[in-house]
Amino acid sequence: MLGAAGLVLGFEDIVRVGVLLIVLALLALVFARRPAPRIEVHRTVTPPTAIPDERAEVQVTFTNIDHRSSRLYLAEERIDYVLGDRPRFVVARLEPGATREVTYVVRSHLRGRYTLGPVALTQRDPFGLTFVTRSLERTDELLVLPRVVPLGAAHPPGSGVGNDGETPQMVALHGEEDVSIRTYHDGDDLRRVHWPATAHRGELMVRQEDRPARRSALVLLDSRESAHGGTGAASSFEWAVSAVASVLVRLDELGYRTQLVTREALHATNIDLIERSTTEMIEDLASATLGTDQDFTRMLSAGQDRATAGRLVAAVVAAGEDDAGTELAGLRQPGAAALGFVLDSAAFENSHADGPSEAAVRVRDQLAAAGWRVVIVDPKLSILQAWTTVTNKALVQVGSL
Structure with missing residues (x-):
């Protein structure tokens, strides 16, 4: 339009400007349509696994695997918002075979599996008229494990030797x-x-x-969405996941062979629980999520099949409106110890609640009547305090807790 106006009005300078703008637009179009060199991305996460609120360093390496040189790119790493703001950095020109390294730091206050990437590369033409965005699709993972609390020297009944052993030390495991x-x-x-x-x-x-002495244990995580309370890191479910992870580590220290019952384990193995190492079970807990009441029913059924005589049972259960305590109580076999952590969901919803809720008291009494050693958990009670309570050898009347 500018060039046409210059021709009509007879101004040669305006015509030259119009032609120049047309040439710039054509050059920008050619620049944008040129195929980009092939670039490969590789990430190194240090440490490879983290815990909540721990900083992890991500080193991103760009390598030009093409025979042509790359141009200047503005890069943006796409990460979950929980890890912080998306890192942005400049990737300078890369000769064939050359590499560039950039580093950024992430930190999450919640456990989970977080995807790192893909990387979006933005390239502008020299005139600033166009830009092209491409994506390097390779992704990596940052695993944030649940927080594990050291549980001290306390141990459950039957895990000692001599006078401390309250249950037989030689117990044949299911299927052995x-x-x-x-x-x-x-x-x-x-x-x-x-x-x-x-x-x-x-x-x-x-x-x-x-x-040799062979002790075994069954640990159950209640993940009913309808029963848990609170949000984020302060929710009853996060307390439960951290407690289960801590119990698994302590039982491993005491030489127990442990099976973990979660909704994820049942869905992954089609109801057939597979024995896994403590490290693997804690990694699985990083991905634990809330589920349905039907999932909990399936978990109890799987637990009943594996709660053999002499086997220790530990369960972290939320106090809901149903009678889950009655169904859970049956996991304890005669002569075996059972430890119950009853989460007062109402207290996690309202930290200023005066005393335990009726639902928490009901579940506690149901488990206590079946011989469980049980404690009611509110947000102020630490995992160590709860463990010390249920493993207290001087505890006589568990129903009075």
């Missing part, structure tokens, strides 16, 4: 064969030779009279 035969070693008493096994194996086999 009760076999105590091993290969003959020099010096073994020949009167202990097991001849049928010897004939079958073709080598001397002896009876193993002193089997």
